[in-house]
Structures are given as structure tokens and as C-alpha cells.
Amino acid sequence: MSSRVEILNDGGYRSDGRKQYELRDITIDLTPRGSADGSATITHGLTEVLVEVFGPREAKVRSQTMHDRALINVEVSLLPFSASERRKRSRGDKRVLELAAAIKSTFEPVVQTSIYPRSEIDIFVHVLQQDGGLLQAGINATTLALITAGIPMIDFVCAVTGGVYSTSPLLDLTTLEENDTPNVTVAIMPRTKKVTLVSMETRLHVDRFGDVFKLACEAGAVLHQEMKVAVESRTRKLVGAMETGPSIAIPGAERGDRDVYMEDNMNDDF
Amino acid sequence: MISFASFPTQTQNYGITKHHPDVQDDVNMDIVFDEEDLSSKRLTCPGEVLTSSQTFMRGHGTYVVDEEVISSVAGTIEKVNKLISVRAVRTRYNPEVGDLIVGRIAEVQPKRWKVDANSRQDAVLMLSSVNLPGGVQRRKLESDELQMRTFFEEGDLLVAEVQAFFADGAMSIHTRSLKYGKLRNGQLVVVPPVLIRRLKSHFVTLPCGVDLILGLNGYIWVSKHVKDNEQEGEEGFDAEAVYSNRNDAIDDATRSAIARVSNIIRTLATYFVPLTDAVLLEAYEWCVEQEGGVADVLQQDVGEALVAALNAPR
Amino acid sequence: MMASISKSEKAYIQASLLSSNPLRADGRGLHDYRTVSLETGVAPLANGSARVNFGKAVDEGGGGTEVLAATKLEIEDVKPGEGEEGGRIVCTVTCSPAAYPQLSSNALDELQYDYTTILHQTLSHPSLHPTDLGIIPYKKSWLLNVDLVVLSDAGNIYDALFMSARAALWDTKVPVTRAVQYVPPQSDGARGKTDTEDTMEVEGVGSSSLDTRHMPTASDFELSDYWDEGAPLSGREKWPVCVTLNIHSTAYFLDATLLEEASIPLKLLVVYTFTSPTSSSIQALRLVGPGELQLPQIEKLLQESEPFARQLHTALNTKLKDEDIRRNQKARDRFALRS
Numbered sequence: 001m002s003s004r005v006e007i008l009n010d011g012g013y014r015s016d017g018r019k020q021y022e023l024r025d026i027t028i029d030l031t032p033r034g035s036a037d038g039s040a041t042i043t044h045g046l047t048e049v050l051v052e053v054f055g056p057r058e059a060k061v062r063s064q065t066m067h068d069r070a071l072i073n074v075e076v077s078l079l080p081f082s083a084s085e086r087r088k089r090s091r092g093d094k095r096v097l098e099l100a101a102a103i104k105s106t107f108e109p110v111v112q113t114s115i116y117p118r119s120e121i122d123i124f125v126h127v128l129q130q131d132g133g134l135l136q137a138g139i140n141a142t143t144l145a146l147i148t149a150g151i152p153m154i155d156f157v158c159a160v161t162g163g164v165y166s167t168s169p170l171l172d173l174t175t176l177e178e179n180d181t182p183n184v185t186v187a188i189m190p191r192t193k194k195v196t197l198v199s200m201e202t203r204l205h206v207d208r209f210g211d212v213f214k215l216a217c218e219a220g221a222v223l224h225q226e227m228k229v230a231v232e233s234r235t236r237k238l239v240g241a242m243e244t245g246p247s248i249a250i251p252g253a254e255r256g257d258r259d260v261y262m263e264d265n266m267n268d269d270f
Numbered sequence: 271m272i273s274f275a276s277f278p279t280q281t282q283n284y285g286i287t288k289h290h291p292d293v294q295d296d297v298n299m300d301i302v303f304d305e306e307d308l309s310s311k312r313l314t315c316p317g318e319v320l321t322s323s324q325t326f327m328r329g330h331g332t333y334v335v336d337e338e339v340i341s342s343v344a345g346t347i348e349k350v351n352k353l354i355s356v357r358a359v360r361t362r363y364n365p366e367v368g369d370l371i372v373g374r375i376a377e378v379q380p381k382r383w384k385v386d387a388n389s390r391q392d393a394v395l396m397l398s399s400v401n402l403p404g405g406v407q408r409r410k411l412e413s414d415e416l417q418m419r420t421f422f423e424e425g426d427l428l429v430a431e432v433q434a435f436f437a438d439g440a441m442s443i444h445t446r447s448l449k450y451g452k453l454r455n456g457q458l459v460v461v462p463p464v465l466i467r468r469l470k471s472h473f474v475t476l477p478c479g480v481d482l483i484l485g486l487n488g489y490i491w492v493s494k495h496v497k498d499n500e501q502e503g504e505e506g507f508d509a510e511a512v513y514s515n516r517n518d519a520i521d522d523a524t525r526s527a528i529a530r531v532s533n534i535i536r537t538l539a540t541y542f543v544p545l546t547d548a549v550l551l552e553a554y555e556w557c558v559e560q561e562g563g564v565a566d567v568l569q570q571d572v573g574e575a576l577v578a579a580l581n582a583p584r
Numbered sequence: 585m586m587a588s589i590s591k592s593e594k595a596y597i598q599a600s601l602l603s604s605n606p607l608r609a610d611g612r613g614l615h616d617y618r619t620v621s622l623e624t625g626v627a628p629l630a631n632g633s634a635r636v637n638f639g640k641a642v643d644e645g646g647g648g649t650e651v652l653a654a655t656k657l658e659i660e661d662v663k664p665g666e667g668e669e670g671g672r673i674v675c676t677v678t679c680s681p682a683a684y685p686q687l688s689s690n691a692l693d694e695l696q697y698d699y700t701t702i703l704h705q706t707l708s709h710p711s712l713h714p715t716d717l718g719i720i721p722y723k724k725s726w727l728l729n730v731d732l733v734v735l736s737d738a739g740n741i742y743d744a745l746f747m748s749a750r751a752a753l754w755d756t757k758v759p760v761t762r763a764v765q766y767v768p769p770q771s772d773g774a775r776g777k778t779d780t781e782d783t784m785e786v787e788g789v790g791s792s793s794l795d796t797r798h799m800p801t802a803s804d805f806e807l808s809d810y811w812d813e814g815a816p817l818s819g820r821e822k823w824p825v826c827v828t829l830n831i832h833s834t835a836y837f838l839d840a841t842l843l844e845e846a847s848i849p850l851k852l853l854v855v856y857t858f859t860s861p862t863s864s865s866i867q868a869l870r871l872v873g874p875g876e877l878q879l880p881q882i883e884k885l886l887q888e889s890e891p892f893a894r895q896l897h898t899a900l901n902t903k904l905k906d907e908d909i910r911r912n913q914k915a916r917d918r919f920a921l922r923s
Contacts, residue, residue, distance in 0.1 A: 031278075032646030034736025036682060037362060039646075046628070050735075052682040056362065056390040058376070060686070067438065070390075075681055080731040081630040081654035088676065088731070091689060112333065112342055117438045119390045124682040126735070128652075129629060147316060150361025152331060152342035155317030191317040191340070231315045235344050238359045238644070239313060241542035242465070271838075271895050272617040274903040276910075277635065278642070374588060386588075426590040454592040457609050457843075462644075515591035522605045529611040536610075540645035564611030568619075570642045 028230040038149025046131035056119035069113035159187035162212040186216035190224040315344040329355025363487035372485030399444035456493025461539035463488035587842040614837040630654035632756030653748035671717020675704035746826035757814035850875030856893040
């Protein structure tokens with residue numbers, strides 16, 4: 001499909017008014033949902049993805065369990081009204097399975113599954129709205145949901161899509177841009193700058209690949225900041241709430257001095 | 271009969287100034303790498319370098335790469351002597367030997383029960399780890415194996431103690447104490463396990479005639495108070511009573527107290543307030559003072575007022 | 585779905601229901617609903633949408649029965665096996681595996697099918713059919729897809745499904761279309777494209793000279809205003825509400841939690857439509873569960889359920905109107921911000 005809209009105009013602006021390297025607005029919601037152990041909703045512009053994580057828990061199908069690590073199970077559902085054309089995809093749909101497989105292989109080396117032999121970690125990805133960057137949003141939301149579920153991971157995983165229009169690299173593509181440009185999704189672990197996923201379904205000249213790849217890695221670091229701030233503010237809020245309560249229970253604990261208080265609390269624990 | 275509310279609006283304003291990536295690094299430098307005073311930085315998240323592995327030993331929630339101890343979960347940093355660990359702010363139950371838990375039978379297998387205890391795997395309760403009718407010390411009979419469901423069947427709730435761990439990390443539990451066993455006369459409330467602290471006793475009796483069992487796995491049993499001398503004694507160990515599914519007669523006042531305590535627990539969990547006997551007692555008194563209905567505390571304004579009252583300095 | 589429950593828990597719940605002063609596990613009376621959170625316009629790419637949650641706890645609580653519903657209009661040709669004259673409604677329910685973590689995917693499919701059947705049969709009934717789903721008579725019509733997604737189930741799923749469907753349908757806007765046709769140049773002028781209204785009376789256009797019947801001749805249509813979302817779907821007052829009566833011997837109660845549902849043998853679903861303050865009609869009726877009822881009991885239950893359904897209907901209407909106002913205000917604020 002080719003559109004009449006200019007991907008990048010002479011002024012250096014894209015169809016939605018962004019500059020070449022500009023990312024879309026991000027919102028992150030980490031409040032719990034349903035009975036999930038961890039959940040996160042992330043929006044990149046108009047793309048919105050909700051991920052719910054269950055586990056580690058007793059495996060549903062015992063024959064699939066592994067004696068030395070936890071099984072990661074990813075299921076993706078694209079809601080029928082998430083795109084401009086209604087389309088109901090069954091669980092066996094090829095695109096849905098591809099997305100699930102990509103997310104699973106991204107997180108298998110990152111989640112410390114060896115701590116939980118014979119258990120199962122279920123990751124349910126719901127795509128609420130699609131406007132490009134599904135894999136990117138799915139991975140970022142999964143990272144956040146796993147963290148809120150308290151599942152140990154060696155690092156965040158931050159994903160960004162990059163594309164090339166003519167010779168100019170673009171970041172964080174919308175559906176319109178994805179359809180018209182060769183594009184690649186890159187997921188990095190910010191601490192080590194290691195790449196856990198590169199996914200490309202289109203052809204791209206090898207000379208251009210390096211530029212986009214490098215830019216996407218840098219953008220990953222920016223996303224990491226955003227995600228970290230969200231995680232930290234939630235952690236701070238919950239820890240803060242937990243500290244106010246037990247001051248009634250532990251006589252003699254000084255509320256003013258936090259460190260002293262923390263020590264007391266730990267003595268109480270053991 | 272019915273009332274409507276709106277979903278909370280998403281206002282994600284973190285209250286933090288955003289910087290250009292290049293500048294941001296410098297800003298982080300100032301905050302993060304303050305090795306001198308590690309204790310001042312109490313919160314962390316996955317992938318953050320905590321300290322050198324030469325000076326500290328790694329504990330839960332951390333891993334070591336290139337002589338650096340790195341956090342693997344988001345939560346609070348805890349140091350005990352040379353051991354550094356990170357406690358996740360919200361997670362499934364991590365069992366330790368000696369913990370008191372409340373669980374639900376998930377499956378009956380040969381010579382053992384599988385018990386859901388909100389942990390990474392179902393706990394295992396061996397037939398040999400329960401008190402059998404006809405005397406605590408008697409030998410296990412083959413007939414016992416055939417009638418395991420008369421002791422515990424699927425769905426049954428029980429209170430037990432963590433006894434040991436299997437090689438794969440699954441916990442083995444036992445009910446070989448008169449305080450442990452099948453639960454009756456009440457209802458279950460589930461909260462995040464992190465909100466249950468280790469206390470001197472996890473059997474709490476509130477003056478309103480309500481008994482609480484605070485399972486460390488986040489399952490709380492709220493029931494009618496049973497007087498100690500009414501509990502089945504060592505001599506009169508009576509299988510009928512211990513493994514009975516029948517509730518005692520419970521009057522309306524007790525039911526209402528049970529419902530009220532359950533609602534208080536739910537509300538406090540909503541605001542992430544850790545649950546101890548003292549907190550619960552005070553919360554109950556506060557609610558009775560308010561003279562509201564049993565369900566009032568579930569409303570947002572009442573819940574907030576309760577938490578504010580608990581946090582008020584005395 | 586059956587939650588895992590012990591015999592003593594079941595007995596405790598049943599005894600509470602039958603006591604002289606019935607009180608439920610969370611302090612509710614027999615006929616009280618949990619707090620219902622409702623929001624419309626949650627899916628920008630849909631023609632109408634809503635999110636409903638029964639019993640969501642504030643802040644860190646989560647929980648509750650949550651359903652997302654959205655309507656989407658598609659254009660269909662009117663011909664056998666496809667579109668119908670006057671449009672049609674297709675209802676589909678999808679269950680997230682997160683809502684039923686213990687179910688296998690086959691069991692989940694069966695459950696979805698079950699929910700879909702009752703929703704579709706009720707909402708696509710001719711008595712509820714909106715009048716504005718036709719586009720060009722005998723040629724084109726709207727297909728109204730109602731998609732519901734169960735995100736979590738903490739009991740009373742049927743009431744939540746019907747309520748979210750009603751809210752999404754209430755919120756639905758149908759694009760205003762205008763039929764157009766080609767008229768060969770005539771003596772009085774050379775107009776190519778004309779509005780249907782003007783040319784309806786022209787004879788002989790596009791039909792055989794042997795055909796003496798008056799045939800509507802418009803063959804295409806245009807959107808009358810591209811920027812406008814459209815007009816609200818007609819008959820929005822008519823969309824039904826469901827009240828589930830959970831029956832335990834002589835007592836019954838509303839809005840059951842999962843444990844309560846597991847403790848009772850029988851549920852009676854009654855789906856009502858209210859066309860005026862005085863009249864109502866039952867659109868659907870269904871018994872779920874292994875228990876049984878005598879005929880006089882059903883009559884009594886139906887009689888007693890009507891006022892509950894009416895209260896539910898009235899409260900829901902008020903909330904939906906509030907939502908309309910809220911969203912208009914929000915749109916205006918955003919516009920003010922831009923300019």
C-alpha cells in the first residue's frame with residue numbers, strides 16, 4: 001500500500017508533525033488489574049498495549065515443565081476493534097503467533113528462569129490499539145509487567161522501531177510509516193547495551209542498516225529512562241505506604257530516622 | 271442498589287524534570303553512584319549496579335557479573351552484615367522454613383496433596399505430614415491412602431507450616447500440630463504476601479469475637495472465635511471434628527464482625543498498608559467509632575480517612 | 585466458571601444468605617451491586633465503545649469483573665449470504681486467557697461461544713433493530729459489529745457483558761450518508777451528480793423499460809460530512825439490561841462474586857428492555873446451573889426482578905448521559921487548548 005502522504009517533507013517534518021528522531025508521547029500505567037501478579041499498559045502515541053503477567057506459578061500442563069527452569073508462555077491477542085479495519089484474529093493467526101514468538105524469545109534470556117524450576121510464567125499481551133510499533137510496545141509493556149510482578153530479570157528490555165525513508169532514518173514509526181518504509185525493531189538491555197532482538201520483515205540496504213540500528217539503540221536508552229521513572233515512582237509510592245503502617249506495631253521505632261527504622265524492621269523479620 | 275463510578279483518570283506526571291539524554295546521564299551520575307552512602311539509596315530496579323561483589327555477598331533479588339552486584343527486581347535494598355539483597359515490592363510468596371501459611375487443596379495425589387499457596391509451585395502436603403485419626407503417633411495404614419479425601423479434598427482450606435524444601439524449590443508443609451489443619455467457620459481474604467510481616471504469632475484474636483490467621487503467603491482466614499479450651503485437646507483428638515466440613519452455629523453479630531474485618535483487610539491492602547494485629551485492631555476500633563455500615567470502608571473516601579487515621583502520629 | 589471452594593466456605597455463604605438478617609461476605613445486602621465503574625469512548629478507532637468494571641478496588645486493589653466493548657460499522661452489499669436489507673448486527677465475545685487462567689484454550693473457546701450465543705441472540709433480535717442501518721435500499725447496508733472482550737471475571741459476568749454492550753451501543757455514532765446516482769444529461773441542464781431526493785421521481789433511469797415497478801435507483805452514496813462522527817444510533821433507549829438472580833433455595837441475590845457463584849446451584853438471567861416509564865418487555869431468559877425451579881417460583885422471580893432491572897436501567901442511563909457530557913466537555917477543553 002502506498003499513501004499519498006509525504007513520509008518526510010522538505011521541512012524535515014513527518015506526517016504527524018514529528019521530527020526524524022522524535023519519539024511519540026509515552027504513557028505508562030502500572031496499577032494492578034484483575035487477578036494478575038503484574039500488569040502494565042503502555043501507549044506509544046496511538047498504539048496501546050496492555051500486558052498481564054501471572055506467575056511464577058504451578059504449570060498448567062505438567063508435561064511442558066522443565067526441570068531446570070521456568071517455562072515462559074506468551075499469548076498475544078489483537079482486539080478486533082484495535083485497528084481502523086475490523087478484523088478478528090484467532091489464537092492460531094500467523095501474525096499473532098509471530099508476535100508471541102518474538103516476545104518469548106526476547107525475554108527468555110532476560111528473565112532469570114533458572115530460579116524457578118518446573119514453574120510457569122504466563123504473559124498475556126492485549127493490543128488495545130494499533131498504530132505501528134506493535135512489537136515495540138509489546139516488549140516494553142512486557143518488561144514493565146514482569147517488573148511489577150517482581151519476577152527477577154537481569155535488566156530492562158527497551159524496544160524501538162526504526163525505518164529509513166529514502167536515505168533518512170526515522171524512529172518510532174506509525175502504521176502509515178511502517179507501510180511505506182523498510183523498518184526494523186530493535187530491543188536492547190540498557191546497562192550492557194546488549195541487543196536481545198532485531199526483527200526486520202522488509203528489505204533494507206546494508207549501508208543504511210548501521211545508521212538505523214545505532215539510532216534505535218540510542219532511542220532505547222531514552223525509553224529506558226521513561227520506563228525507569230515509572231517503575232521507581234511506583235516503587236517509592238508502595239514502599240512509602242508500607243512504612244507508615246507498621247509504625248503503630250513496632251513500639252520505639254523512630255519514624256523520623258528512616259535508616260534506623262529499616263534496621264528495626266529487619267530485626268523484626270528474622 | 272447500584273451506584274456508578276468513573277475509572278480513575280490517568281495523570282502520569284512523575285514530577286521529575288526531563289533532560290536531554292546527554293545531560294540526563296550527568297544528572298543520574300550525581301544520584302546513582304553514591305558508593306559512600308549506599309544505605310541512603312534504598313530503592314532500586316532491575317539492571318542497577320548496587321556494589322562490588324568483593325565487599326558484599328549477593329542475596330535474593332541480585333546477581334553478579336564482572337564483580338558487580340546488580341539488582342534483578344524493583345524494590346528495597348536490604349543489607350545484613352555483608353549480605354546484600356533486594357526485596358521486590360510486590361511478588362508471589364517466597365517460602366521459608368517455619369513460615370505459617372494458609373493454603374487451598376488443588377489436587378489429591380497418591381499419598382500426598384498438592385496445595386495452592388500463592389507461590390511459584392504448589393506446596394506438597396504428604397499423607398505422613400498430617401495428624402491421622404486415632405492418635406497422633408499411630409502408624410499409617412493402607413486404608414488411610416484410600417480415604418485421603420475424607421481428610422482433605424479439593425478446594426479445602428488449611429493452615430500449615432513450611433517444613434522443608436524439595437530439590438526443585440517446591441515446599442513441603444505439615445499440619446502436625448493441633449493449631450494446624452482444616453479451616454472452618456469463616457471466609458478467606460487474599461492480600462499481597464509482602465503485606466504480611468513475620469510476627470510473634472500469626473493467630474490473632476480480635477475482641478469482637480473474630481479469629482484471624484495471617485498466612486505469610488497473603489492468604490488470611492477470618493473466622494468466628496473459638497475458645498482455647500474448646501479446641502480439640504491432645505487426648506480427645508477426634509477426626510470427626512478436626513476434618514469436619516460443618517460450621518458451628520454463627521450468630522448475626524459475629525457474621526457482621528467477620529464481614530467488617532474482611533473489608534478492613536481488603537481496604538488496607540488496597541492502600542498497601544502492612545497488616546499486623548495492632549493495625550487491624552486499631553482499624554476495627556476506628557470503623558466501629560464511625561458507626562457506618564459494614565461495607566462503608568470499601569468506599570474510597572472512608573478508606574482514605576481510615577488510612578489517614580492510622581498514619582496520624584500519636 | 586467455578587471457583588475452587590471448600591465445603592465449609594460454601595456452607596458459610598449459604599447460611600449467611602438464609603439468616604434472618606442476611607449479610608454477604610463483603611457486607612453487602614442481598615440486592616446490592618458492587619460499585620460499577622463505567623467509561624465510554626475508550627476505543628478511538630471504534631464507532632462506539634465502553635469499559636465496565638464491577639467491583640474494582642481503588643488504587644493497588646485491582647480486581648473486579650472487567651469487560652471492554654466496542655462497535656464497528658462496516659459497509660456490506662445487500663445480497664444472499666452477506667448483507668441484509670436494513671443492516672444487521674453481529675455480536676462476538678472474546679475471553680482473555682488472563683480472565684480464566686485455569687482454563688485450557690479449548691475450554692476458553694467453548695466459554696466464548698456460550699457468551700457469544702446469548703449476547704448475539706438477544707441483541708440481534710428484530711424488536712431491537714435500529715432503523716438507521718440501511719444505506720441504499722436493496723443495495724448497501726451497515727454491518728454493526730459488537731465486539732466484547734472479557735478482561736477479568738470476578739463474578740456476574742452476564743450483567744457486565746450486557747451493560748458494556750448497552751453502553752457501547754449507546755455511544756455508537758452512525759456516519760450520515762447520502763445516496764447519490766448518475767443522471768444522464770437532460771434538456772433542462774447538465775447535472776451529473778444529483779442528490780437522490782431530487783431525482784427519485786425521474787423514470788427510466790437504470791431500470792428496464794419493461795419494469796413498471798418503482799425501483800429505487802441510487803447506486804452509490806457519499807458521506808454527508810467527512811469530519812462529523814455521525815448521528816447517534818437510533819433507538820439507543822431500547823438496548824436491554826440484564827439482571828442475574830442467584831438463587832439459593834428461597835433466597836436470591838444480585839451481583840454474585842465468584843465464590844458466591846460457586847456456592848449456589850442456579851442462576852436466572854433476565855434481560856429486560858424498557859421502552860417507557862411504565863412498560864417493559866423481557867428480551868431473554870435463561871437458567872444456568874444444575875438446580876431446578878417450579879413454575880410459580882419463576883413467575884414470582886420474574887415479577888420481583890423487574891424493579892431491579894428498572895433501577896439498573898435508570899441508573900445506567902443517568903451515568904451514560906453524564907459520560908456524554910463529560911466527553912463533550914473534554915473535547916471542548918482540548919479544542920480550547922489548541923486554539
